[in-house]
Amino acid sequence: MTIDAVIFDIGNVLIEWQPERHYDAVIGEARRKAMFETVDLHAMNDLVDQGHDFRATIEACAAQYPEFKDEILMWYFDWIKMAQPAISGSIKLLRALRAKGVPVFALTNFGNESFEFAETRYPFLTEFDRRYVSGRMGCVKPHALIYEMVEADCKIPPQRLLFADDRQENLDMAASRGWQTHLFDGPEGWGKRLVAEGLLSAEDLA
Template sequence: MARTPEAVIFDIGNVLITWNPERLYDALLPDRDARKALFAAVDLHGMNDRIDRGAPFRDTIYATAEAHPEYRDLIRLWHDRWIEMASPTIDLSWHLLRSLRARGTPVFALSNFGVESFAYAETVYPELGEFDRRYISGHMKVIKPETRIYEMVEEDSGLSGDALFFIDDRADNIEAAASRGWQTHHFKGPEALADDMVARGLLPASAARP
Protein backbone atom coordinates (compact mmCIF):
# COMPACT_ATOMS: atom_id res chain seq x y z
CA MET A 1 0.00 0.00 0.00
CA ALA A 2 1.31 3.45 -0.90
CA ARG A 3 2.13 5.83 1.90
CA THR A 4 -0.50 8.28 3.07
CA PRO A 5 -0.22 11.39 0.87
CA GLU A 6 0.97 14.67 2.33
CA ALA A 7 -1.35 16.82 0.18
CA VAL A 8 -4.45 16.23 -1.90
CA ILE A 9 -4.99 17.92 -5.27
CA PHE A 10 -8.51 18.30 -6.67
CA ASP A 11 -9.45 19.05 -10.23
CA ILE A 12 -12.50 21.34 -10.18
CA GLY A 13 -14.61 20.60 -13.26
CA ASN A 14 -16.57 17.35 -12.87
CA VAL A 15 -14.91 16.65 -9.52
CA LEU A 16 -16.15 19.55 -7.38
CA ILE A 17 -18.43 21.39 -9.82
CA THR A 18 -20.25 19.77 -12.72
CA TRP A 19 -18.97 20.94 -16.13
CA ASN A 20 -21.31 20.02 -18.97
CA PRO A 21 -21.62 22.45 -21.91
CA GLU A 22 -23.45 19.87 -23.99
CA ARG A 23 -26.29 19.83 -21.47
CA LEU A 24 -27.14 23.48 -22.17
CA TYR A 25 -27.14 23.00 -25.93
CA ASP A 26 -29.20 19.82 -25.66
CA ALA A 27 -31.81 21.80 -23.76
CA LEU A 28 -31.90 24.58 -26.35
CA LEU A 29 -31.67 22.74 -29.66
CA PRO A 30 -34.59 20.78 -31.08
CA ASP A 31 -32.77 17.47 -31.26
CA ARG A 32 -29.41 15.98 -30.31
CA ASP A 33 -28.31 15.76 -33.93
CA ALA A 34 -28.44 19.57 -34.09
CA ARG A 35 -26.13 19.86 -31.11
CA LYS A 36 -23.77 17.27 -32.58
CA ALA A 37 -23.71 19.21 -35.85
CA LEU A 38 -22.72 22.38 -33.98
CA PHE A 39 -19.90 20.67 -32.10
CA ALA A 40 -18.70 18.98 -35.31
CA ALA A 41 -18.65 22.26 -37.21
CA VAL A 42 -17.04 24.37 -34.50
CA ASP A 43 -14.25 23.20 -32.18
CA LEU A 44 -15.83 24.64 -29.06
CA HIS A 45 -13.70 22.60 -26.69
CA GLY A 46 -10.59 23.76 -28.53
CA MET A 47 -11.85 27.32 -28.10
CA ASN A 48 -12.25 26.63 -24.40
CA ASP A 49 -8.70 25.24 -24.23
CA ARG A 50 -7.41 28.59 -25.47
CA ILE A 51 -9.32 30.33 -22.69
CA ASP A 52 -7.88 27.84 -20.21
CA ARG A 53 -4.39 28.85 -21.43
CA GLY A 54 -5.14 32.47 -20.56
CA ALA A 55 -6.88 33.88 -23.66
CA PRO A 56 -9.59 36.47 -22.95
CA PHE A 57 -12.90 34.86 -22.03
CA ARG A 58 -15.48 36.99 -23.87
CA ASP A 59 -13.27 38.08 -26.74
CA THR A 60 -12.19 34.55 -27.62
CA ILE A 61 -15.76 33.25 -27.66
CA TYR A 62 -17.18 36.21 -29.56
CA ALA A 63 -14.39 36.03 -32.16
CA THR A 64 -15.17 32.36 -32.69
CA ALA A 65 -18.84 33.29 -33.08
CA GLU A 66 -17.99 35.87 -35.76
CA ALA A 67 -15.91 33.27 -37.60
CA HIS A 68 -18.98 31.01 -37.76
CA PRO A 69 -21.89 33.40 -38.38
CA GLU A 70 -24.35 30.60 -39.00
CA TYR A 71 -23.84 29.56 -35.35
CA ARG A 72 -23.11 33.04 -33.92
CA ASP A 73 -25.84 33.19 -31.31
CA LEU A 74 -25.26 29.63 -30.11
CA ILE A 75 -21.51 30.11 -29.74
CA ARG A 76 -21.95 33.32 -27.77
CA LEU A 77 -23.91 31.34 -25.19
CA TRP A 78 -20.60 29.75 -24.13
CA HIS A 79 -19.90 33.13 -22.57
CA ASP A 80 -23.36 34.53 -21.92
CA ARG A 81 -24.75 31.45 -20.17
CA TRP A 82 -21.47 29.91 -19.07
CA ILE A 83 -22.50 29.47 -15.46
CA GLU A 84 -25.30 27.14 -16.55
CA MET A 85 -22.63 24.87 -18.01
CA ALA A 86 -20.70 24.94 -14.73
CA SER A 87 -23.28 23.71 -12.25
CA PRO A 88 -24.24 22.25 -9.84
CA THR A 89 -21.68 21.56 -7.14
CA ILE A 90 -20.80 17.94 -6.28
CA ASP A 91 -21.56 18.16 -2.59
CA LEU A 92 -19.91 15.01 -1.28
CA SER A 93 -16.64 16.02 -2.95
CA TRP A 94 -16.76 19.32 -1.08
CA HIS A 95 -17.47 17.45 2.14
CA LEU A 96 -14.35 15.35 1.57
CA LEU A 97 -12.26 18.44 0.86
CA ARG A 98 -13.43 20.09 4.06
CA SER A 99 -12.90 16.93 6.08
CA LEU A 100 -9.31 16.77 4.87
CA ARG A 101 -8.66 20.38 5.77
CA ALA A 102 -10.24 19.89 9.20
CA ARG A 103 -7.69 17.14 9.84
CA GLY A 104 -4.80 19.35 8.75
CA THR A 105 -4.19 17.87 5.30
CA PRO A 106 -3.27 20.54 2.72
CA VAL A 107 -5.71 20.69 -0.17
CA PHE A 108 -4.81 22.17 -3.56
CA ALA A 109 -6.73 22.86 -6.77
CA LEU A 110 -5.21 22.01 -10.15
CA SER A 111 -7.68 22.96 -12.83
CA ASN A 112 -7.91 23.89 -16.49
CA PHE A 113 -9.82 27.14 -16.07
CA GLY A 114 -9.72 30.57 -17.67
CA VAL A 115 -8.65 33.66 -15.76
CA GLU A 116 -11.93 35.55 -16.16
CA SER A 117 -14.20 32.52 -16.06
CA PHE A 118 -12.60 31.44 -12.78
CA ALA A 119 -13.06 34.92 -11.32
CA TYR A 120 -16.71 34.75 -12.37
CA ALA A 121 -17.10 31.29 -10.86
CA GLU A 122 -15.77 32.61 -7.55
CA THR A 123 -18.67 35.06 -7.37
CA VAL A 124 -21.12 32.17 -7.63
CA TYR A 125 -19.14 29.55 -5.71
CA PRO A 126 -17.31 31.24 -2.82
CA GLU A 127 -16.13 27.79 -1.74
CA LEU A 128 -13.50 28.06 -4.49
CA GLY A 129 -11.60 30.11 -1.93
CA GLU A 130 -11.24 27.16 0.44
CA PHE A 131 -8.06 25.65 -1.08
CA ASP A 132 -4.69 26.01 0.58
CA ARG A 133 -3.14 26.54 -2.86
CA ARG A 134 -4.73 27.05 -6.25
CA TYR A 135 -3.11 26.19 -9.56
CA ILE A 136 -5.33 27.62 -12.28
CA SER A 137 -4.18 27.03 -15.85
CA GLY A 138 -5.20 30.44 -17.18
CA HIS A 139 -2.78 32.10 -14.79
CA MET A 140 -0.09 29.48 -15.44
CA LYS A 141 -0.40 29.68 -19.27
CA VAL A 142 -0.26 25.90 -19.57
CA ILE A 143 -2.94 23.23 -19.35
CA LYS A 144 -3.24 19.63 -18.24
CA PRO A 145 -2.07 17.11 -19.31
CA GLU A 146 1.09 18.96 -20.40
CA THR A 147 4.13 18.06 -18.32
CA ARG A 148 4.99 21.61 -17.40
CA ILE A 149 1.86 22.23 -15.33
CA TYR A 150 2.67 19.29 -13.05
CA GLU A 151 6.27 20.48 -12.72
CA MET A 152 5.03 23.91 -11.68
CA VAL A 153 2.88 22.39 -8.94
CA GLU A 154 5.88 20.47 -7.61
CA GLU A 155 8.15 23.50 -7.75
CA ASP A 156 5.68 25.75 -5.94
CA SER A 157 4.51 23.27 -3.30
CA GLY A 158 7.83 21.60 -2.61
CA LEU A 159 6.12 18.20 -2.88
CA SER A 160 6.45 15.55 -5.55
CA GLY A 161 5.97 11.86 -6.29
CA ASP A 162 3.76 9.87 -3.97
CA ALA A 163 3.54 12.74 -1.48
CA LEU A 164 0.78 14.04 -3.77
CA PHE A 165 -2.67 12.52 -4.32
CA PHE A 166 -4.37 13.87 -7.45
CA ILE A 167 -8.06 13.53 -8.33
CA ASP A 168 -9.27 14.21 -11.89
CA ASP A 169 -12.09 13.01 -14.13
CA ARG A 170 -9.96 12.77 -17.28
CA ALA A 171 -7.78 9.71 -17.87
CA ASP A 172 -5.12 11.66 -19.79
CA ASN A 173 -4.65 14.09 -16.90
CA ILE A 174 -4.40 11.19 -14.45
CA GLU A 175 -1.88 9.34 -16.61
CA ALA A 176 0.35 12.42 -16.82
CA ALA A 177 0.34 12.77 -13.03
CA ALA A 178 0.93 9.06 -12.47
CA SER A 179 3.94 9.19 -14.79
CA ARG A 180 5.52 11.58 -12.26
CA GLY A 181 4.89 9.17 -9.41
CA TRP A 182 1.87 10.99 -8.00
CA GLN A 183 -0.83 8.91 -6.38
CA THR A 184 -4.00 9.29 -8.42
CA HIS A 185 -7.73 8.68 -8.46
CA HIS A 186 -9.70 8.67 -11.72
CA PHE A 187 -12.89 10.35 -10.55
CA LYS A 188 -16.15 8.75 -11.61
CA GLY A 189 -18.21 9.70 -8.58
CA PRO A 190 -17.75 11.00 -5.03
CA GLU A 191 -18.74 7.77 -3.29
CA ALA A 192 -15.81 5.87 -4.79
CA LEU A 193 -13.51 8.79 -3.97
CA ALA A 194 -14.65 8.73 -0.35
CA ASP A 195 -13.85 5.02 -0.12
CA ASP A 196 -10.43 5.56 -1.71
CA MET A 197 -9.56 8.29 0.77
CA VAL A 198 -10.40 5.97 3.64
CA ALA A 199 -8.30 3.19 2.09
CA ARG A 200 -5.31 5.53 1.73
CA GLY A 201 -5.51 6.60 5.36
CA LEU A 202 -6.48 10.17 4.54
CA LEU A 203 -9.81 10.02 6.38
CA PRO A 204 -11.52 7.73 8.86
CA ALA A 205 -14.74 6.22 7.58
CA SER A 206 -16.70 8.41 10.00
CA ALA A 207 -15.40 11.57 8.30
CA ALA A 208 -15.88 10.38 4.72
CA ARG A 209 -19.65 10.88 4.71
CA PRO A 210 -21.77 13.76 6.05
Protein backbone atom coordinates in the same frame (compact mmCIF):
# COMPACT_ATOMS: atom_id res chain seq x y z
CA MET B 1 3.37 5.93 0.91
CA THR B 2 2.34 8.84 3.11
CA ILE B 3 0.23 11.48 1.37
CA ASP B 4 1.22 15.06 2.22
CA ALA B 5 -1.37 16.85 0.07
CA VAL B 6 -4.54 16.01 -1.82
CA ILE B 7 -5.21 17.67 -5.17
CA PHE B 8 -8.68 18.10 -6.68
CA ASP B 9 -9.55 18.81 -10.28
CA ILE B 10 -12.61 21.08 -10.40
CA GLY B 11 -14.62 20.40 -13.57
CA ASN B 12 -16.70 17.22 -13.13
CA VAL B 13 -15.06 16.63 -9.74
CA LEU B 14 -16.35 19.59 -7.71
CA ILE B 15 -18.59 21.28 -10.29
CA GLU B 16 -20.41 19.55 -13.12
CA TRP B 17 -19.20 20.81 -16.51
CA GLN B 18 -21.63 19.73 -19.22
CA PRO B 19 -21.91 22.25 -22.08
CA GLU B 20 -23.61 19.70 -24.33
CA ARG B 21 -26.37 19.18 -21.76
CA HIS B 22 -27.10 22.90 -21.62
CA TYR B 23 -27.13 23.29 -25.39
CA ASP B 24 -29.47 20.31 -25.76
CA ALA B 25 -31.90 21.93 -23.34
CA VAL B 26 -31.80 25.33 -25.06
CA ILE B 27 -31.35 24.69 -28.79
CA GLY B 28 -32.10 20.98 -29.08
CA GLU B 29 -29.87 17.97 -29.56
CA ALA B 30 -29.90 18.05 -33.37
CA ARG B 31 -28.78 21.67 -33.60
CA ARG B 32 -26.17 21.12 -30.89
CA LYS B 33 -24.72 18.09 -32.68
CA ALA B 34 -24.54 20.00 -35.95
CA MET B 35 -22.68 22.83 -34.25
CA PHE B 36 -20.21 20.60 -32.41
CA GLU B 37 -19.49 18.71 -35.65
CA THR B 38 -18.72 22.01 -37.40
CA VAL B 39 -17.05 24.02 -34.62
CA ASP B 40 -14.37 22.70 -32.27
CA LEU B 41 -15.75 24.43 -29.20
CA HIS B 42 -13.55 22.47 -26.83
CA ALA B 43 -10.45 23.71 -28.69
CA MET B 44 -11.84 27.24 -28.35
CA ASN B 45 -12.28 26.70 -24.63
CA ASP B 46 -8.74 25.33 -24.40
CA LEU B 47 -7.49 28.74 -25.48
CA VAL B 48 -9.45 30.32 -22.64
CA ASP B 49 -7.96 27.78 -20.25
CA GLN B 50 -4.48 28.77 -21.47
CA GLY B 51 -5.15 32.35 -20.39
CA HIS B 52 -6.60 33.95 -23.53
CA ASP B 53 -9.27 36.60 -23.01
CA PHE B 54 -12.56 34.85 -22.28
CA ARG B 55 -15.01 37.00 -24.20
CA ALA B 56 -12.69 37.97 -27.06
CA THR B 57 -11.81 34.32 -27.75
CA ILE B 58 -15.44 33.29 -27.99
CA GLU B 59 -16.41 36.30 -30.08
CA ALA B 60 -13.57 35.55 -32.50
CA CYS B 61 -14.79 31.98 -32.89
CA ALA B 62 -18.38 33.16 -33.38
CA ALA B 63 -17.25 35.50 -36.14
CA GLN B 64 -15.72 32.55 -38.01
CA TYR B 65 -19.00 30.62 -38.01
CA PRO B 66 -21.85 33.08 -38.63
CA GLU B 67 -24.33 30.25 -39.04
CA PHE B 68 -23.78 29.38 -35.37
CA LYS B 69 -22.88 32.84 -34.08
CA ASP B 70 -25.65 33.14 -31.48
CA GLU B 71 -25.08 29.61 -30.18
CA ILE B 72 -21.32 30.04 -29.88
CA LEU B 73 -21.79 33.30 -27.95
CA MET B 74 -23.84 31.32 -25.46
CA TRP B 75 -20.53 29.76 -24.33
CA TYR B 76 -19.78 33.17 -22.82
CA PHE B 77 -23.21 34.46 -21.83
CA ASP B 78 -24.53 31.12 -20.50
CA TRP B 79 -21.22 29.83 -19.16
CA ILE B 80 -22.30 29.53 -15.53
CA LYS B 81 -25.35 27.53 -16.63
CA MET B 82 -22.98 25.00 -18.19
CA ALA B 83 -20.81 24.87 -15.05
CA GLN B 84 -23.42 23.61 -12.62
CA PRO B 85 -24.43 22.23 -10.22
CA ALA B 86 -21.76 21.87 -7.56
CA ILE B 87 -21.03 18.25 -6.56
CA SER B 88 -21.94 18.39 -2.88
CA GLY B 89 -20.32 15.09 -1.92
CA SER B 90 -16.97 16.26 -3.21
CA ILE B 91 -17.25 19.55 -1.35
CA LYS B 92 -17.90 17.59 1.83
CA LEU B 93 -14.70 15.59 1.25
CA LEU B 94 -12.71 18.76 0.59
CA ARG B 95 -13.89 20.24 3.87
CA ALA B 96 -13.40 17.02 5.80
CA LEU B 97 -9.78 16.86 4.66
CA ARG B 98 -9.15 20.45 5.67
CA ALA B 99 -10.77 19.83 9.06
CA LYS B 100 -8.24 17.03 9.57
CA GLY B 101 -5.39 19.39 8.71
CA VAL B 102 -4.64 17.75 5.36
CA PRO B 103 -3.39 20.31 2.80
CA VAL B 104 -5.80 20.45 -0.15
CA PHE B 105 -4.92 21.97 -3.52
CA ALA B 106 -6.84 22.60 -6.74
CA LEU B 107 -5.32 21.84 -10.15
CA THR B 108 -7.71 22.85 -12.88
CA ASN B 109 -7.97 23.82 -16.52
CA PHE B 110 -9.91 27.06 -16.08
CA GLY B 111 -9.82 30.52 -17.63
CA ASN B 112 -8.92 33.61 -15.64
CA GLU B 113 -12.21 35.47 -15.95
CA SER B 114 -14.37 32.38 -15.75
CA PHE B 115 -12.63 31.25 -12.57
CA GLU B 116 -13.15 34.63 -10.96
CA PHE B 117 -16.83 34.45 -11.91
CA ALA B 118 -17.11 30.91 -10.58
CA GLU B 119 -15.73 32.07 -7.22
CA THR B 120 -18.74 34.36 -6.84
CA ARG B 121 -21.12 31.44 -7.31
CA TYR B 122 -19.12 28.72 -5.58
CA PRO B 123 -17.45 30.10 -2.44
CA PHE B 124 -15.79 26.74 -1.70
CA LEU B 125 -13.36 27.54 -4.52
CA THR B 126 -11.65 29.94 -2.12
CA GLU B 127 -11.11 27.25 0.52
CA PHE B 128 -8.09 25.48 -0.99
CA ASP B 129 -4.66 25.84 0.55
CA ARG B 130 -3.21 26.37 -2.92
CA ARG B 131 -4.93 26.87 -6.27
CA TYR B 132 -3.26 26.04 -9.55
CA VAL B 133 -5.41 27.54 -12.31
CA SER B 134 -4.25 26.97 -15.88
CA GLY B 135 -5.32 30.40 -17.12
CA ARG B 136 -3.01 32.02 -14.58
CA MET B 137 -0.18 29.59 -15.27
CA GLY B 138 -0.25 29.79 -19.05
CA CYS B 139 -0.37 26.03 -19.60
CA VAL B 140 -2.93 23.26 -19.27
CA LYS B 141 -3.25 19.63 -18.30
CA PRO B 142 -2.10 17.14 -19.48
CA HIS B 143 1.11 18.95 -20.52
CA ALA B 144 4.03 18.11 -18.26
CA LEU B 145 4.87 21.74 -17.55
CA ILE B 146 1.83 22.41 -15.39
CA TYR B 147 2.64 19.44 -13.14
CA GLU B 148 6.25 20.57 -12.94
CA MET B 149 5.07 24.02 -11.87
CA VAL B 150 2.89 22.52 -9.11
CA GLU B 151 5.82 20.49 -7.79
CA ALA B 152 8.16 23.47 -7.84
CA ASP B 153 5.66 25.64 -5.99
CA CYS B 154 4.45 23.25 -3.28
CA LYS B 155 7.86 21.56 -2.83
CA ILE B 156 6.21 18.25 -1.93
CA PRO B 157 7.76 15.08 -3.39
CA PRO B 158 5.56 13.86 -6.28
CA GLN B 159 4.95 10.47 -4.68
CA ARG B 160 3.38 12.23 -1.69
CA LEU B 161 0.73 13.95 -3.82
CA LEU B 162 -2.69 12.32 -4.38
CA PHE B 163 -4.55 13.73 -7.38
CA ALA B 164 -8.20 13.15 -8.36
CA ASP B 165 -9.29 13.98 -11.91
CA ASP B 166 -12.05 12.71 -14.21
CA ARG B 167 -9.81 12.50 -17.28
CA GLN B 168 -7.43 9.59 -17.62
CA GLU B 169 -4.91 11.47 -19.75
CA ASN B 170 -4.47 14.03 -16.99
CA LEU B 171 -3.84 11.27 -14.48
CA ASP B 172 -1.46 9.42 -16.78
CA MET B 173 0.84 12.42 -16.99
CA ALA B 174 0.69 12.91 -13.22
CA ALA B 175 1.45 9.23 -12.63
CA SER B 176 4.40 9.38 -15.02
CA ARG B 177 5.89 11.97 -12.68
CA GLY B 178 5.32 9.81 -9.62
CA TRP B 179 2.07 11.27 -8.33
CA GLN B 180 -0.53 9.02 -6.73
CA THR B 181 -3.76 9.25 -8.74
CA HIS B 182 -7.48 8.51 -8.58
CA LEU B 183 -9.86 8.43 -11.54
CA PHE B 184 -12.89 10.30 -10.24
CA ASP B 185 -16.24 8.71 -11.05
CA GLY B 186 -18.16 10.09 -8.07
CA PRO B 187 -17.71 11.22 -4.47
CA GLU B 188 -18.36 7.76 -3.06
CA GLY B 189 -15.37 6.13 -4.70
CA TRP B 190 -13.17 9.13 -3.99
CA GLY B 191 -14.19 9.04 -0.35
CA LYS B 192 -13.32 5.35 -0.08
CA ARG B 193 -9.89 6.05 -1.58
CA LEU B 194 -9.27 8.80 0.98
CA VAL B 195 -10.22 6.40 3.77
CA ALA B 196 -7.97 3.71 2.32
CA GLU B 197 -5.09 6.19 2.36
CA GLY B 198 -5.73 6.93 6.03
CA LEU B 199 -6.61 10.55 5.35
CA LEU B 200 -10.25 10.26 6.44
CA SER B 201 -12.23 7.83 8.56
CA ALA B 202 -15.45 6.00 7.72
CA GLU B 203 -17.17 8.32 10.19
CA ASP B 204 -16.07 11.31 8.12
CA LEU B 205 -18.03 9.91 5.17
CA ALA B 206 -21.25 9.42 7.12
